Amino acid sequence: MKAPDATTGLTPLHDAQRIVLDAAIPLGLEKISILDTLGRVLGEDIIAERHNPPWDNSAMDGFAVRAEDIQQEHPISKPVTLTVIEDVPAGKMPTKSVGRGQAIRIMTGAPIPNGADTVLKVEDTEHTPDSVRVFKPEPRGSNIRPQGEDVKKGDCIIPKGTTIRSGEAGMLAILAKSFVLVYQRPRVAILSTGDELADLDERFSEEKIINSNSYGIAAAVQEAGGVPILLGIARDTPAALKEKISHGLNADILVLSGGVSMGDYDFTKAVFRDLGAEMNFWKLAIRPGQPLAFGKIQGKLAFGLPGNPVSSMVTFEQLVRPAMLKLAGARGYGRPLLEAVFQEKFSKRTDRRHFLRGVLWREDGVFKVRTTGDQGSGILTSMVKANCLIDIPVEVERINPGDSVTVQLLSGSAWLEQAAPMVSTGHRPSCC
Numbered sequence: 058m059k060a061p062d063a064t065t066g067l068t069p070l071h072d073a074q075r076i077v078l079d080a081a082i083p084l085g086l087e088k089i090s091i092l093d094t095l096g097r098v099l100g101e102d103i104i105a106e107r108h109n110p111p112w113d114n115s116a117m118d119g120f121a122v123r124a125e126d127i128q129q130e131h132p133i134s135k136p137v138t139l140t141v142i143e144d145v146p147a148g149k150m151p152t153k154s155v156g157r158g159q160a161i162r163i164m165t166g167a168p169i170p171n172g173a174d175t176v177l178k179v180e181d182t183e184h185t186p187d188s189v190r191v192f193k194p195e196p197r198g199s200n201i202r203p204q205g206e207d208v209k210k211g212d213c214i215i216p217k218g219t220t221i222r223s224g225e226a227g228m229l230a231i232l233a234k235s236f237v238l239v240y241q242r243p244r245v246a247i248l249s250t251g252d253e254l255a256d257l258d259e260r261f262s263e264e265k266i267i268n269s270n271s272y273g274i275a276a277a278v279q280e281a282g283g284v285p286i287l288l289g290i291a292r293d294t295p296a297a298l299k300e301k302i303s304h305g306l307n308a309d310i311l312v313l314s315g316g317v318s319m320g321d322y323d324f325t326k327a328v329f330r331d332l333g334a335e336m337n338f339w340k341l342a343i344r345p346g347q348p349l350a351f352g353k354i355q356g357k358l359a360f361g362l363p364g365n366p367v368s369s370m371v372t373f374e375q376l377v378r379p380a381m382l383k384l385a386g387a388r389g390y391g392r393p394l395l396e397a398v399f400q401e402k403f404s405k406r407t408d409r410r411h412f413l414r415g416v417l418w419r420e421d422g423v424f425k426v427r428t429t430g431d432q433g434s435g436i437l438t439s440m441v442k443a444n445c446l447i448d449i450p451v452e453v454e455r456i457n458p459g460d461s462v463t464v465q466l467l468s469g470s471a472w473l474e475q476a477a478p479m480v481s482t483g484h485r486p487s488c489c
């Protein structure tokens with residue numbers, strides 16, 4: 058790791074990410090039902106034990122024929138007539154072979170009978186129960202889906218480390234895998250610190266503020282595929298902090314928020330050290346989210362995130378989420394990235410990488426992005442409005458409208474849904 062920058066004393070995010078990822082070791086495996094696999098990471102290679110489709114089958118409703126029987130010079134005026142010898146619906150095997158001058162009526166998905174090498178679409182024919190007239194000759198092999206065109210027996214179809222989506226779930230069913238091995242979901246214990254905090258629904262006096270970080274972080278944990286365990290609020294004493302932390306050490310990751318900066322009541326660092334953690338305390342070269350503690354306590358990853366609500370969310374995104382994904386066995390640890398055209402003026406000092414909360418949309422075939430407005434680290438509405446984080450590198454001092462920027466897409470498809478109404482007005486649709 059590079060030492061913190063000599064003039065600023067700040068540690069590059071990239072170095073912190075490398076240390077965190079090096080410390081994160083994938084969890085064990087468990088066997089689960091196919092119905093529970095959505096979003097889980099596969100812990101085994103899925104090898105096909107049979108072909109899909111299992112046999113050559115028809116891609117159309119029509120007639121299975123021999124190509125050589127339907128080649129004709131004047132199909133409209135002198136169509137060939139074939140004798141229909143059998144009906145094969147999907148789910149039945151043919152019992153007869155197609156001989157010269159013969160056809161078998163066949164439905165989409167049904168196995169191709171022996172002797173046939175081509176399927177005619179029903180709408181290109183005239184037919185009775187016993188005969189079919191062919192008005193449009195098809196080349197040999199038309200409308201036949203060959204055995205194994207999708208999956209070949211013995212091939213690795215879904216590799217270990219794949220996150221299961223609907224396509225993979227369907228494929229598991231095709232391959233008759235009703236139970237599969239997946240990585241365990243990371244359990245993340247969440248603790249908020251601070252005497253100023255009151256918990257949601259608690260009766261509290263006017264000097265208190267509601268603990269929102271625990272709930273934002275819990276949702277972020279779930280979105281990353283983990284299981285949140287809420288430890289509540291620790292008061293600002295080392296003893297209270299230690300006691301609460303001890304409850305969280307059954308989890309795989311411990312995430313604290315608050316108490317990591319320079320205040321008289323900021324004990325996170327000291328308590329982490331007392332608990333035997335080999336501690337990294339960083340002043341990260343990012344904004345928001347400068348002060349941050351990270352280490353291992355009794356083998357568990359422990360993060361002390363900054364208390365400001367946006368800072369805790371942004372540092373979760375950049376450090377905790379990647380660690381969770383590595384624990385969960387995933388192959389990639391980052392969000393999807395896009396290049397977009399910045400729509401505003403922005404300037405900053407060249408000491409920190411900034412993560413601006415942004416609104417991304419597509420207009421005239423181009424991705425465009427603007428900020429959500431004020432970017433203070435206590436302005437949580439900036440996260441509510443955002444569908445992306447705009448990543449402004451450390452060394453960049455100024456961005457002008459029309460400049461290209463990199464954005465990290467936040468969860469789901471919100472950026473697509475929001476695009477249209479937000480573009481024209483620049484605001485969220487108002488509440489009713």
Ligand SMILES: Nc1nc2c(c(=O)[nH]1)N[C@H]1C(S)=C(S)[C@@H](COP(=O)(O)OP(=O)(O)OC[C@H]3O[C@@H](n4cnc5c(N)ncnc54)[C@H](O)[C@@H]3O)O[C@H]1N2
Nearest residue numbers: 249267268269270315316317318319323347363364365368
């Ligand atoms: N002298 C310095 N002061 C501060 C520095 C610094 O470098 N030198 N850094 C500032 C930055 S940047 C940040 S970020 C904060 C981080 O402070 P802490 O992690 O110690 O957090 P707190 O002081 O406990 O709280 C900060 C702020 O966030 C609110 N908060 C805390 N926990 C929650 C919660 N669970 N839910 C909602 N809001 C929470 C808290 O009330 C404060 O307003 O330090 C700066 N100071």
Ligand code: MOO
Nearest residue numbers: 345346347368434
């Ligand atoms: O890092 Mo603090 O998060 O800038 O407010």
